Amino acid sequence: MAKRATVYDVAQRAGVSIATVSFTFSQPQRVKESTRQTVLAAAAALGYVPSGSARGLASGRTGAIGLYSYDYLLDGEVAGRGEPEDLVVGADRSWFFPLYVDEVQNGVELECRARGYALLLSGERATPDTRPIPDVAGRVDALITFAGTVPDPALQRLSERIPVLEFSHDVRVDRVHTVTADNHDGMYRLTEHLIEEHGLRTLVFAGHLAAGEARARYEGHTAALADHGLTARPALPSRPGAAGSTVRAVRALLDAGPLPDALMCATDQEAVLALSILRSAGVAVPDDIAVTGFDGILAGRLSTPTLTTVRQPMEELGRTAVRTVIEALQNWEAQPSTRPQRLRLPVELVRRASCGCP
């Protein structure tokens, strides 16, 4: 409770100047051993805790990297209106935890830890009564964001001040680094697998094409179909996290007459939901219809049947992002004109039961 001790208090108690106190902590070797011990003792006695704010202000560096992510409570369809089918299928976050973003975030955490940076987590708020983007941006040395969480103009501005990286397929802002998985290739191979190994012919894609990743996946899907002389159907609109939209997509499929051979979802989250909806509709997967996902989240291993999917190197995506911004940070003063990185990591096909594989 006592007023927190400052460098001045420590300096006074140790009988030295505040500069010496500062050096004792920041550049120990610059201070004579005996002096250092005195200072350390004084600091300990006073319960001195250096102020991160003051340090950041004076040095111009915070030692933290920011991660800006989604608002998980965003899904008004589930939390708010509560459509019956949402409740039935258990569409809440905990049902799927850890999600794609959680695993990527885990990679970010691990790499920050390894590199000695603290990680400042923030994100969209359901109630936009605050302005958290500048809030977090002003407190970190570099910023990492998930696609779609920060508007382009804001990203643009921020990227002029600090290194900014977005997990996204698209390149929309000049100076922003991007890291993504090979969405096109993954979906191409998965589609090809269904066609060649399982002899499926009528394949339907469901996803939210406004998102760059999903669009790339759809393009991989249509490319594979074309290469095998098949024609693509238009994508069914469905959005991960908006259970209602996925329910409607699946229902549309059920109502449209004979089922296609396969339903290829843009994400595992949607696919697992689809599995659950199909089952409660009495449709057998994979016998009546094959279902696939994309991402490789744990929920796909726990589903019935287990989910065939494309696994992204989630942890590695996170680690790569951190490495990239730290590198950018080091070049920041030196060569401001360094080109932003545009990284694409390889993915892996995961054959499980939902496509008909054993």
Place this chain on the structure above:
Amino acid sequence: MAKRATVYDVAQRAGVSIATVSFTFSQPQRVKESTRQTVLAAAAALGYVPSGSARGLASGRTGAIGLYSYDYLLDGEVAGRGEPEDLVVGADRSWFFPLYVDEVQNGVELECRARGYALLLSGERATPDTRPIPDVAGRVDALITFAGTVPDPALQRLSERIPVLEFSHDVRVDRVHTVTADNHDGMYRLTEHLIEEHGLRTLVFAGHLAAGEARARYEGHTAALADHGLTARPALPSRPGAAGSTVRAVRALLDAGPLPDALMCATDQEAVLALSILRSAGVAVPDDIAVTGFDGILAGRLSTPTLTTVRQPMEELGRTAVRTVIEALQNWEAQPSTRPQRLRLPVELVRRASCGCP
């Protein structure tokens, strides 16, 4: 790249004082509408991003809560020496992700988000070349730690400066709030379940009794045994995260002659590992021996057989912690003498296959 804009730049461009700029952001209603617009326009034009450090220094608040957790690379036995059995059983973190700490952290994140706080993540480092504890402590308004990550004297000191909460069973530092699950009760009931429902008699506990949680679990275990007229055996030393220790514990069991009826592990992490070790030794679970865990992590649902355990309300533990420190923060100035919270959340028995339940 341009030197980042400050209040001075914005003030100059808007033709007002820096105080007005500050007010525009912090207390909009105090500024005339037209002035505010002018300031906002100037800020936007300059790409102004308020400095969190300066703000924190001046206001004395950071708007962030710190979470200090384990170093996941800590396990030298796995990463370093690489005992063969560690490699065999796949003892790395990703095998178990998300761990107990991850799910608790998730709750912390969610609640911080909901309450408008940013979350600063930090933790022990394998290489202790830095001093991250004060580092993070100096940058946040309140600190949450996992038991055992911060030495008591440090906790003591920090708790005199900011609200501190530890996820721990023990109360070792006066002013530190604690949140924990009911370890004793959970293990008591689990032990009772094995005795009453499955008729088991010789039960062995494995865990790291130096940890308060594990000790409480062991005590619940012995209490249940005593209440049923059975005698407890000494606990086998095993530590979660230190695969080698668990391997040795299980091996000791195998070498000691006839197997006991059950192996009750202090954590799921150890139990899942035990399952894997027993299987490779040709021992059938639960037929030859029952195995149980504690925590309720996802890995226990994926194991073969699935793991009977006690589930802690992990997300809720995290959320409760955040609520508690925020409340403490609000009382901080008002009534410094507020007693620290000592919370204990209820747990739930989860019957799965590894104890012999269907």
Place this chain on the structure above:
DNA sequence: TTGAAAGCGCTAACAG
């Protein structure tokens, strides 16, 4: 409603 001015606690030249 706005401005002037005094810090907040620390770092980093620059002297000595």
Place this chain on the structure above:
DNA sequence: CTGTTAGCGCTTTCAA
């Protein structure tokens, strides 16, 4: 090796 001295950018009285 240590001390002096400017700030770092913002918040916050207190006046006007």
